[in-house]
Amino acid sequence: HDGLALPASVVELVVEVVSRTSIDRDYGVKRSLYAAAKIPAYLIIDPMAARCLLLTEPSGEGDKADYEVER
Template sequence: MTAVDDRVIALFEQLEVPEGYKAELLRGEIVMMAGPDWVHNMIVQSVADQISRERWDRLQTQDIAIPGEASEPQPDLVVYERGAFEGPGRLLPAPAVTLLLEVASKTSVDRDYRVKRSIYAAGRVPAYLIVDPIAGRCVLLTEPTGWGEGADYGVERTSKFGDPVPLDLLGAILETSEFRTLA
């Protein structure tokens, strides 16, 4: 990282975010957005409920540290194996994470499909799930490759709402029939 990146990170860490908003640092850019809507929250809750608490921690509003990136994203849901991280601190290291979930919105769709896809792959997060209530589909990305802005996932599996989504790394099958759309 450069001195500019360090200054942006310091500024970001001191940022006072207004109530009802969230802020993320994505490749040196501070992105602020309004809180999520009901459809979004119900999808996140449904996904979390379908992942076993016996083996996995499922956290919302958890910032992630991505090695080598001037990024501190806050995915909609973070899933990691119990005991893989015990804190303290506000940043959970990406290498401890098994799956990250983002629920796309009209204002986040480009970041979710493009920017965060590359950031999470660069952080070597094994699985990235995009649930898109605009298009009525789920996109599961696995097998991260590459580095920096050129990082991506080698495997992409798309399922429409109503079809089950195998989350093999978690030993779960995600039922999506109750996911609502924003249409």
């Protein structure tokens, strides 16, 4: 991490690769944070479950924010 932060308004997609220590954070906390920030798409790559999950259409506010569509 080089300290570079982008405003959420310019981010089109966030990709997270799940590890044993990040499962709850990637599927829960980050999902809500990215939806609240109105990031249009969140891709979760879970090598342990051999699964990729694409979340789109963020809605809601704060910790109640979530994505409407799962693919």
